[in-house]
Structure formats: structure tokens, C-alpha cells
Amino acid sequence: MMDVGASMVDTCPGNLQGLSSYLFITLINSLFGSKCKLGARELYNDDYAPKLRDGDEFDFIVIGSGSAGSVVSNKLSENKNWKVLVLEAGGYPSALSDIPGLMFFLHGTDEDWQYKTEPTTKSCLGFKNGQCSWPRGKVFGGTSVFNAMLYIKGYKKDYDQWAQLGNTGWDWETVRHYFKKIENVQDPNASDQYGRNGYMMLSKISIVLGEMLVKAMREAFENMGYSSLQEEEPAYPMGTLEAYQCNKDGVRYNAAKAFLGKVKERPNLFTSLHSFVNKILIDPSTKTATGVEVKIGGKILKLKAKKEVILSAGSINSPQILMLSGIGPKEHLESLNIKVLKDAPVGYNLEDHMINIGTLVTFSPECCKAETFxxxxxxxxxxxxxxxxxxxxxxxxxxxxxxxxxxxxNIQNHYFFYPLNHQHYLEQFLKSAGVKPEIVADSMEYIKRRPSVIVGNTLMNPKSKGRLTLKSSNPEDKPLIESGYFTDAEDDDLQVLLESIRFVEKMMQTPPLNKFDPQILRLNLPDCDKYEYRSDDYWKCSLRHLTTTLYHPTGTCKMGPVGDKTAVVDPKLKVHGIKNLRVADASIMPIIVSANTHAPSMMIGHKAGVMITEQWSNQKTEL
Structure with missing residues (x-):
């Protein structure tokens, strides 16, 4: 490892003496001391992996420590008589992960599974090898370790639709109480729809450098007839909103820190890191999950679950593990010589929020404060x-x-802001997304002298669906991800995103924004040059090149009642046809929510914990 101290050079030796030298050293010591707040290992649970032995037995084994897994493990371990084991394929979060503004610098590292979609002629054409990158957290805390920390629940209609599909107990009036139980809002002015006693810290962090631009955008929206929203679930939920973030005092508050680290003293809660689950062990005669096969430190261990195995590995890993365990589409599993224990539509119904990152707008420097990095x-x-x-x-x-x-x-706009002197943020974002180098280089040239914003038009209710399948029967082979972007029969998804670009063009011409001379840049897309710039055909071509994931894959272990042939789990999250096995994460969503999926995933984890507790204690339990 590089010796940072050895690389430091005193460019003006001898100019600091006496009191001035003391003051300077005090400053340096303060800066060095402040870094101790980041990546603090004492905030997390001890790693139990070295103590695990083949045949060890627990009441519950939870696979995954992310947004849902951390929460369900927290709830189950409230019962002191139950031994709960959490298995996580990654290690502890790095210090870098605690710095909110550097989240894109974690993509592509060891803390990321580094998934990519399969090439297609319909989407991701502006990305290397025609593949969009799908970062997912391979780390204690899962994807909550490097997401945008945004906390939004979705709309009443989302959950009422779930209930209308036969998923009793998932309507808005019911699930909103589970949200409140996980929340610890730090805003004294927050409405009573938010909880105050949960484990997840929620804060509204002041916007800096871009506050004048945000003010102008809010005014532009008002100019177009939209109001400022104070809450997520108003009667008319359109307009501007400043969301809460999972952030405490400027430091990321990931799910493992909130729901596991805060209860790390519980003697019945065990967390095992660098623990790669190969498959779930299922008794073929009784179709009952009995434990897991896990690889730890080069050794294969078989661990027993007396009550249940809960799969909370996310919308990519959960269906992968199910299929490796013999639960999935019969023909697909047989083609890989995997013994079929349950023919089920695992991996289907893949939905994701598509985001267009091809609308890059620069503004005059007067729009924004400028500070050096x-x-x-x-x-x-x-x-x-x-x-x-x-x-x-x-x-x-x-x-x-x-x-x-x-x-x-039908559209949610995200804004990726790059102030003057901070161009490296844009470069890192585009590189982490896997955008072709020539597009990255071209974009960097544009923004050297003007602040810029990527207006990320996000499709909230996509009609396109994808699918996830196994590459092989080897657990260490990454699964095949067919994003399904722009595959709906009527091309409605493409049309709605085109309409959203037209909306942004009009928005930029409103007086509050037009005064900052907004320029929508023409990016390096040779395949689109045959069309007139900013024509419908040009923008559709641009969308097929530069639309990617908002990191919200869902639905691959779809929830539905008995008799729903498209469902993998029932409303209690039990896998259809298999005893003592549940899935609790975003993969169970029958329809993707109209919101970022971090908060709904935590709610799913908490509701799962309550349902499991009620079943095994044979009594009603507190939410």
C-alpha cells in the first residue's frame, strides 16, 4: 500500500514557526481525526464467519444484509429465544461509502457485484459492448451502501394495486404503518405520516452549490402549473419535492448500520461476512427448506435452519439462488442439469425504472456558486x-x-448536478454507468467552462418487462440479465420518455431558467446523426443509446395468491410449494412502485419480520 505521508511535499519549508506552526499542526490533526468518523468498524456487528462450523444450527437463516435483509433480521432477533444468522457475500463497508457525494466511486469496486445486461438492438447502445451496468451491493448493508440514500415510499395506488391482485395485507392503509415503524425522522417539522422511533435516520440535507439552480427549477415548475409538494401522498401528487435521505450529520446511514449495528449486542444475532451462498438445502421428499450451503474462506459448509430460511438477496441474487436450488422454470433448469424441485416462474416479471441520462444541459456560471474541490x-x-x-x-x-x-x-425527474471545478464527478458517473469512452470524452469537453446538469427523465410505470436466467449451474457465474428496456409491443415506454424530453425543453425556456442560458448539448452519437437534431427520431435514437437503470430492479420473485401462475411467493412471502422458505426483498413486488425502491424494500423486510414472528410465536405481535 502506498505511503501517503511519503508523497507529501512541503512546498515552502521554514515559513511556519512558533505559534503559527502549532496552529497549522492543530488543523492537520483535526483533519486526520475527522476521518475516524468514516467507515468506523465499531458501528457494525462482529464477523461470526470464522466461528461457523459445518452442521451449525440456527432458528432462522437470512441470506443478504441489504435494505430488506437487515430489517427482517432485526425484527426476528427481538425474540431472545431465537438464534438468527445473517449471511452476507461481501465485507464491511469502506470509509469511502460513508461519504454521500462519492457514491458513484463505489461502482465497479469489490463492494459491487458488477452486473451487466445482455446486449440487445433496442437499448443500451451507447454503452460499452451494448451493455448497461447494473451496480448492486456486495457488502454488509447491500446496495444501501452506495445508493443515493433517497427515502420515498411510493403512492397509495401502488400498494392498492398489489392488494387488488389478491395480495391481502399489502394495501396502502396497511403498509403505511410498517413504514412508520422503521423511520426515525430528524426533521422537527415533519408531518405525522413519518415515524420518530425507528432505526433508520432520515434527514433533509441542505442543498449546496446548486441552491440557486434548484430555486429556479422550482419556479420553472410553478410557471408550468405545478406546485411544491410538502408530503409524498398529497391528493394531487405532482410537482416538486425535496426528499428525506438516509443520512445522519452528513454521513451515509446504510441499512446494516441502522438495523444490525444498532442491535449488535444481541447475543442471539450472528452476522457472517464473505459468506457466499451456493444454494438452499431442500428435502425433496417433503419439499421443506432445511438450511443452506455456503462457501466461507474456501470451505463449503452446510448450515441448518430449524424454522425458516429467508432469502433477502435482492432482485438479481434471490432468483439466482432459487434456481440454483431447483426452484424455477422447469425447462430452463433441466437444460442446465439442475434437479427441479418446483416448477415456478422465477426470474420473470423483471421491472426496472429506466432513466434517460442523455439530456445534458449546461448553464451560465451565474446560476451556481463555485468552489474548488x-x-x-x-x-x-x-x-x-x-x-x-x-x-x-x-x-x-x-x-x-x-x-x-x-x-x-408518469415521470420523475432526477437531477445530476456538476458545479464548476467538479467535472470529475460527471466523468466518474458516466464511467461507472459504462458509457462509451468517446461519449464521456465529448461530454467532458462541453462542461469545462459552464456548470451542468443531467436531467434524468425516469419512467415510473414501465410496460416493458425483462427476465433473469442462469448462465450455468455454477453459483459463481453471474446470471444473464435481459433488461427488457423498450420491448413493449406499442413502444409506449419510448414515447413517454420522448414526451418527457419535450417537457424538459419547454421547462428550460421558462423565464426562471432561461435567464441562465440553458444549452441542451448534442452528444457524440454517430448512429443518431442521420436524424435532424432534436427531432422525434433523433431523441428516440438518443433514448435507445443512453437510457439505463436507476438501480431499481424488481419483480423477479413475484408475489401473488395461490392460483396465480405468474407468482413465486404468496402474500405471506412464502415460496409456493416449498415449506419454511420465504423471499423478502424488492423481487417480490408484483408491480414496481412509483418511487425509489430503498424505502419500500425496508418496509417489505419489516412486514416479513412481523409475519414470521406471528407465525412462529402463534400470537399477534407488535408492528
Whole structure:
């Protein structure tokens, strides 16, 4: 490892003596001391992996420590008589992960599974090898370790639709109480729809550097007839919203830190890191899950679950593990010589929020404050404030309906803001997404002298569906991800995103934004040059090139009642046809929510914990 101290050079030796030298050393010591707040290992549970032995027995084994897994494990371990084991394929979160503004610097590292979609002629054409990158957390805390920390629950209609499909107990009136139980909102002015006593810290972090631009965007929306939203679930849920973030005092508050680290003293809760689950062990005669096969430190262990195995590995890993265990589409499993224990539609119904990252707008420098990156580093390491303490202006959103055919929005705009002197943020974002190098280089040239924003038009209710399958029967082979982007028969998804770009063009011409001379840039897309710039055909071509994931894959272990042939789990999250096995994560969503999926995933984890507790204690339990 490089010796950082050896690389430091005193460019002006001898100029600091006496008191001035003391003051300077005090400053340096303060900066070095502040880094101890980041990646603090004492905030997390001890690693039990070295103590595990073949044949060890627990009441519950939870696979995955992310947004849902951490929460269900927390709830189950409230019962002191139950031994709960959490298996996580990754290790402890790095110090870098605690710095909100550097989240994209974690993509592509050892803390990321580094998944990519399969090439297609319909989407991801502007990405290397025609593959969109799908970062997922391979780390204690899962994807909550490097997501945007945004906390939004979705709309009443989302959950009422789930219930209408036969999923009793998943309507909005029921699930909203489970949300409140996980929340610990730090805003004294928050409405009573938010909880105050849960484990997840929620804060509204001040937007810095981009506050003038955000003010102008809010005014632009008002100019177009949209109001400012104070809550998530108003009667008319369109307009601008500044969301809560899973952030405490400028430091990321990931799920493992909140739900496992806060209860690390519980003697019945065990967390095992670098523990790669090969498959779930199922008794073929009784179709009962009995434990797991897990690889730890080069050894294969078989661990027993007396009561249940709970699969909370996310929308990619959960269906992969089910199929490796013999639960999945019969023909697909047989083609890989995997013994079929249950023919089920695992891996189907893959839905994701598509986001267009091809609308890059620059503004005149007057729109925004300008500070050097060094200034921001100082602000952060001394006070955990400034640009690095936030996810930029990504907690500022606007919701609108491109067709005015519903009082619910069909588009959510995310804003990726790059101030002057911070161009490396844009470069890192584009590289982490897997954008072709020539497009990255071209974009960097554009923004050298002007602040910029990627207006991320996000499709909230996609009609396109994808599918996940196994590459082989080897657990260490990454699964095949067919995103399904722009595969709906009527091309409606493409049309709605085109309409959203037209909306942004009009928005930029409103007086509040037009005064900052917004310029929508023409990116390096040779395949689109045959079309007139900014024509419908040009934008459709651009969308097929530069639409990617908002990191919200869902639905691959779909929830549905008995008799629903498209469902993998029932409303109690039990796998159809298999005893003592449940799935609790975003993969169970029958329809993707109209929101970022972190908060709904935590709610799913908590509701699962309550349902499991009620079954095994044979009594009603507290939410």
C-alpha cells in the first residue's frame, strides 16, 4: 500500500514557526481525526464467519444484509429465544461509502457485484459492448451502501394495486404503518405520516452549490402549473419535492448500520461476512427448506435452519439462488442439469425504472456558486458539510404526467448536478454507468467552462418487462440479465420518455431558467446523426443509446395468491410449494412502485419480520 505521508511535499519549508506552526499542526490533526468518523468498524456487528462450523444450527437463516435483509433480521432477533444468522457475500463497508457525494466511486469496486445486461438492438447502445451496468451491493448493508440514500415510499395506488391482485395485507392503509415503524425522522417539522422511533435516520440535507439552480427549477415548475409538494401522498401528487435521505450529520446511514449495528449486542444475532451462498438445502421428499450451503474462506459448509430460511438477496441474487436450488422454470433448469424441485416462474416479471441520462444541459456560471474541490474536501472532513455531505441535488425531484391523463405522474425527474471545478464527478458517473469512452470524452469537453446538469427523465410505470436466467449451474457465474428496456409491443415506454424530453425543453425556456442560458448539448452519437437534431427520431435514437437503470430492479420473485401462475411467493412471502422458505426483498413486488425502491424494500423486510414472528410465536405481535 502506498505511503501517503511519503508523497507529501512541503512546498515552502521554514515559513511556519512558533505559534503559527502549532496552529497549522492543530488543523492537520483535526483533519486526520475527522476521518475516524468514516467507515468506523465499531458501528457494525462482529464477523461470526470464522466461528461457523459445518452442521451449525440456527432458528432462522437470512441470506443478504441489504435494505430488506437487515430489517427482517432485526425484527426476528427481538425474540431472545431465537438464534438468527445473517449471511452476507461481501465485507464491511469502506470509509469511502460513508461519504454521500462519492457514491458513484463505489461502482465497479469489490463492494459491487458488477452486473451487466445482455446486449440487445433496442437499448443500451451507447454503452460499452451494448451493455448497461447494473451496480448492486456486495457488502454488509447491500446496495444501501452506495445508493443515493433517497427515502420515498411510493403512492397509495401502488400498494392498492398489489392488494387488488389478491395480495391481502399489502394495501396502502396497511403498509403505511410498517413504514412508520422503521423511520426515525430528524426533521422537527415533519408531518405525522413519518415515524420518530425507528432505526433508520432520515434527514433533509441542505442543498449546496446548486441552491440557486434548484430555486429556479422550482419556479420553472410553478410557471408550468405545478406546485411544491410538502408530503409524498398529497391528493394531487405532482410537482416538486425535496426528499428525506438516509443520512445522519452528513454521513451515509446504510441499512446494516441502522438495523444490525444498532442491535449488535444481541447475543442471539450472528452476522457472517464473505459468506457466499451456493444454494438452499431442500428435502425433496417433503419439499421443506432445511438450511443452506455456503462457501466461507474456501470451505463449503452446510448450515441448518430449524424454522425458516429467508432469502433477502435482492432482485438479481434471490432468483439466482432459487434456481440454483431447483426452484424455477422447469425447462430452463433441466437444460442446465439442475434437479427441479418446483416448477415456478422465477426470474420473470423483471421491472426496472429506466432513466434517460442523455439530456445534458449546461448553464451560465451565474446560476451556481463555485468552489474548488479542495474547499469541499475541507468542508466535509472538518464539519461533514458541503457538497460531499449530500447526493448533490438528487434529493430534489419533480413529478409530472406527460399526457395529463391521470392525477398521478408518469415521470420523475432526477437531477445530476456538476458545479464548476467538479467535472470529475460527471466523468466518474458516466464511467461507472459504462458509457462509451468517446461519449464521456465529448461530454467532458462541453462542461469545462459552464456548470451542468443531467436531467434524468425516469419512467415510473414501465410496460416493458425483462427476465433473469442462469448462465450455468455454477453459483459463481453471474446470471444473464435481459433488461427488457423498450420491448413493449406499442413502444409506449419510448414515447413517454420522448414526451418527457419535450417537457424538459419547454421547462428550460421558462423565464426562471432561461435567464441562465440553458444549452441542451448534442452528444457524440454517430448512429443518431442521420436524424435532424432534436427531432422525434433523433431523441428516440438518443433514448435507445443512453437510457439505463436507476438501480431499481424488481419483480423477479413475484408475489401473488395461490392460483396465480405468474407468482413465486404468496402474500405471506412464502415460496409456493416449498415449506419454511420465504423471499423478502424488492423481487417480490408484483408491480414496481412509483418511487425509489430503498424505502419500500425496508418496509417489505419489516412486514416479513412481523409475519414470521406471528407465525412462529402463534400470537399477534407488535408492528
Amino acid at each position: 479542495q474547499d469541499q474536501l475541507y468542508q466535509y472532513f472538518m464539519y461533514q458539510k458541503g457538497f460531499l455531505a449530500t447526493s448533490g441535488i438528487m434529493n430534489f425531484w419533480n413529478f409530472f404526467n406527460t399526457r395529463n391523463d391521470s392525477h398521478y405522474p
